[in-house]
Amino acid sequence: MSDSGAQRSDPIAVGSRVKVIPTSGSRSDDTEPQVGVVVEDYAKSVIDNSDLGRDWAPVLRWAIALDDGRLVFAADGGLEPA
Structure with missing residues (x-):
């Protein structure tokens, strides 16, 4: 039995350089994407x-x-x- 989640290739991970896309609900004045590095993944903490x-x-x-x-x-x- 294999874990399909372990086989998934996610291009975004801790250490990845990413562009953060501003959303309409954002409290920031940023209108352009901002670039940075992912420092933590809280996937196990996300609740519906x-x-x-x-x-x-x-x-x-x-x-x-x-x-x-x-x-x-x-x-x-x-x-x-x-």
Whole structure:
């Protein structure tokens, strides 16, 4: 029996250079993608918002250290390889 998750090739991982794509719900004034390095993957901590009973303050999967020194968090769809 094989674990299909172990065979999946994810281009984004800790240490990857990525572009963080600004979203409409972002609290930042950034309108352009920001570049940085993934420093942590919180995949095991992500909880479906419906399980929380609220839709605010969602748990985001990725922590990214931007090249300008800021630390930001992004969901799966908010990153692309740089």
